[in-house]
Amino acid sequence: MTEQTFTFQAEVSKLLDIVVHSLYSDRQIFLRELISNASDACDRLRYVAITQPELLADDSDFKIVLSFDKAAGTLTVTDNGIGMNRDDLVENLGTIARSGTSAFLGQLGADKKADLNVIGQFGVGFYSAFMVAEKVEAISRKAGETIGWRWVSDGKGAFTIDEAPDAARGCRIILHLREDAKEFQEPFRLRHIVKTYSDHIALPVVLVEDGKEEKVNEASALWTRPRSEITEEQYKEFYHHAAHAFDEPWLTLHYKAEGAIEYTALLFIPTEKPFDLFHQERKTQAKLYVRRVFITDDCEGLLPPYLRFVRGVVDSQDLPLNVSREMLQHNPVLGKIKSGLVRRVFSELKTRSADADAYARFWNVFGAVLKEGLYEDHERRQEILELCRFRTTSGPDLISLDQYVERMKEGQDQIYYITGDDPAALARSPHLEGFFAKGIEVLLLTDPIDEFWVTSVRDYKEKHLASAARGNVDLGKIKAPEDKPEEEAKAAPEADITALVEALKKSLGADVKDVRPSALLTESPVCLVADDTDMSSHLERILRQHRQIDQPTPRVLEINPRHGLIKRLAAMDKDGDAFTDAALLLLDQARIVDGEPLPDAIAFARRLSAAMEKGLTG
Ligand code: ADP
Numbered sequence: 001m002t003e004q005t006f007t008f009q010a011e012v013s014k015l016l017d018i019v020v021h022s023l024y025s026d027r028q029i030f031l032r033e034l035i036s037n038a039s040d041a042c043d044r045l046r047y048v049a050i051t052q053p054e055l056l057a058d059d060s061d062f063k064i065v066l067s068f069d070k071a072a073g074t075l076t077v078t079d080n081g082i083g084m085n086r087d088d089l090v091e092n093l094g095t096i097a098r099s100g101t102s103a104f105l106g107q108l109g110a111d112k113k114a115d116l117n118v119i120g121q122f123g124v125g126f127y128s129a130f131m132v133a134e135k136v137e138a139i140s141r142k143a144g145e146t147i148g149w150r151w152v153s154d155g156k157g158a159f160t161i162d163e164a165p166d167a168a169r170g171c172r173i174i175l176h177l178r179e180d181a182k183e184f185q186e187p188f189r190l191r192h193i194v195k196t197y198s199d200h201i202a203l204p205v206v207l208v209e210d211g212k213e214e215k216v217n218e219a220s221a222l223w224t225r226p227r228s229e230i231t232e233e234q235y236k237e238f239y240h241h242a243a244h245a246f247d248e249p250w251l252t253l254h255y256k257a258e259g260a261i262e263y264t265a266l267l268f269i270p271t272e273k274p275f276d277l278f279h280q281e282r283k284t285q286a287k288l289y290v291r292r293v294f295i296t297d298d299c300e301g302l303l304p305p306y307l308r309f310v311r312g313v314v315d316s317q318d319l320p321l322n323v324s325r326e327m328l329q330h331n332p333v334l335g336k337i338k339s340g341l342v343r344r345v346f347s348e349l350k351t352r353s354a355d356a357d358a359y360a361r362f363w364n365v366f367g368a369v370l371k372e373g374l375y376e377d378h379e380r381r382q383e384i385l386e387l388c389r390f391r392t393t394s395g396p397d398l399i400s401l402d403q404y405v406e407r408m409k410e411g412q413d414q415i416y417y418i419t420g421d422d423p424a425a426l427a428r429s430p431h432l433e434g435f436f437a438k439g440i441e442v443l444l445l446t447d448p449i450d451e452f453w454v455t456s457v458r459d460y461k462e463k464h465l466a467s468a469a470r471g472n473v474d475l476g477k478i479k480a481p482e483d484k485p486e487e488e489a490k491a492a493p494e495a496d497i498t499a500l501v502e503a504l505k506k507s508l509g510a511d512v513k514d515v516r517p518s519a520l521l522t523e524s525p526v527c528l529v530a531d532d533t534d535m536s537s538h539l540e541r542i543l544r545q546h547r548q549i550d551q552p553t554p555r556v557l558e559i560n561p562r563h564g565l566i567k568r569l570a571a572m573d574k575d576g577d578a579f580t581d582a583a584l585l586l587l588d589q590a591r592i593v594d595g596e597p598l599p600d601a602i603a604f605a606r607r608l609s610a611a612m613e614k615g616l617t618g
């Protein structure tokens with residue numbers, strides 16, 4: 001076949017443009033990326049060779065070789081891994097294969113300087129080669145195939161592919177170094193970069209100089225080494241490689257489980273939110289190894305989905321090497337490893353939670369994911385609740401449920417919460433007026449997931465969780481604090497309120513489920529509450545956004561008998577249009593405060609204008 005030219009996917013061109021035209025201070029990381037890819041490729045071949053040993057042919061010693069040719073101005077990275085065929089080359093080195101990089105591209109703006117910071121966060125993988133090379137060749141033959149291929153590009157919009165008949169199995173990346181990047185032919189420089197970034201790679205990385213081979217990394221799997229011999233830097237570099245992440249790990253957890261089930265775990269929790277954290281598949285990402293052979297990074301049974309932010313490696317002694325990915329699903333050994341991992345991650349989180357600031361950093365990024373466990377993992381619900389932190393009406397700090405319980409008022413026997421989108425708006429909700437009056441703390445639950453667990457988690461340490469936005473709250477037993485004496489504003493006479501309630505029901509009809517006097521409102525004339533058995537209005541809005549339901553549920557309108565407006569209404573003639581208009585205005589006002597869109601905004605505006613006109617001509 002003759003040479004064929006392809007154009008890069010538009011996103012790749014955009015990315016390359018930034019990579020090539022910017023002075024990236026850390027450009028030496030291209031080598032880390034190429035070595036990381038080579039190591040992944042060897043891992044993958046080692047795995048398929050368990051069932052197809054013939055793929056290894058006579059070349060079963062995996063290694064990564066660095067060589068340079070000063071006369072030709074090249075640096076070459078060679079591996080004997082799984083390799084790529086023609087289609088693989090087009091797909092992997094012509095498009096953005098990694099969703100992380102696509103996410104990165106989504107954040108690109110006009111400011112190239114800013115973009116570089118973002119590159120640091122996401123990494124650009126293979127394309128980072130163009131930071132140092134004006135031309136890149138990838139010569140590859142896929143394991144088990146007879147024909148090899150050569151991919152060539154100058155990174156300016158297009159690449160070519162033609163046959164490379166004598167290509168060896170694996171992949172050889174030849175970098176034609178830019179004039180200003182010749183330093184990457186110096187052995188001391190290469191040695192230093194490998195030591196810094198790739199020492200944890202489990203395969204030998206070999207540097208060829210004057211025909212002599214020299215192993216330049218430690219070449220043993222990092223997680224098999226004793227903790228005391230591993231530096232923070234090495235852990236971090238390993239995390240970057242294993243998790244394809246570029247931030248600092250927030251948590252590093254390295255331990256060996258011994259006993260009935262033996263495994264080694266080297267796990268990390270990132271500091272930054274991974275781009276795919278809220279993808280629908282909710283995939284967990286830890287890599288499974290069996291006796292140091294990579295098996296899969298897509299193992300459902302290793303961690304529960306609500307711990308999908310945990311990255312790293314688990315290496316089992318007990319699973320069979322030829323375990324297929326399908327067989328893993330219901331493997332009892334894996335089930336035990338999973339319990340062990342969850343237990344360790346929880347206990348580590350608990351320890352770290354003693355430092356409130358550090359823990360808040362974790363919680364703000366991953367709390368919403370961990371809370372999925374509250375409705376998914378009944379067995380561990382109490383443990384997860386202990387790890388949860390909440391914003392409350394009492395101040396900006398996150399608190400635990402234990403802290404909440406400790407601060408409960410005399411006579412209070414329930415844990416109160418309110419759900420919504422925005423903590424600041426929630427804290428000013430009329431539903432909380434009665435709670436403020438008595439100084440009762442309320443949890444502000446603003447993650448969408450909160451709506452789903454609050455209804456299934458009924459108690460925490462024998463304290464019932466109760467919504468502050470339901471009509472049935474009784475704060476009567478709880479004493480108001482001394483500094484906030486209960487000033488009983490005079491309410492309208494009870495008979496008048498009863499008549500007003502009836503008249504409002506008649507005017508509002510099916511738009512409300514009920515009308516009731518409220519014991520809790522202090523400032524607002526009215527508010528809407530969900531009836532005992534109805535879903536909360538916030539949950540309903542979430543479901544409506546996802547088109548799960550289309551009709552709003554009518555709510556209960558609560559009125560404040562102590563409010564001037566309600567007293568005026570109670571005293572007025574309830575048969576005329578003026579009363580009906582006032583009733584409808586009150587309901588719309590309650591809807592607005594509740595965050596509910598008005599069913600007829602034009603009618604609302606007309607009524608409001610009329611009422612204002614009347615009020616202003618005094
Ligand atoms: P990532 O490694 O995160 O997937 P890269 O941009 O580094 O992203 O690489 C893109 C893809 O190209 C890899 O996923 C892999 O499929 C393929 N690839 C890169 N280098 C090699 C290699 N040395 N051998 C085989 N495949 C490779």
Ligand code: MG
Pocket residue numbers: 033036037125126
């Ligand atoms: Mg890579």
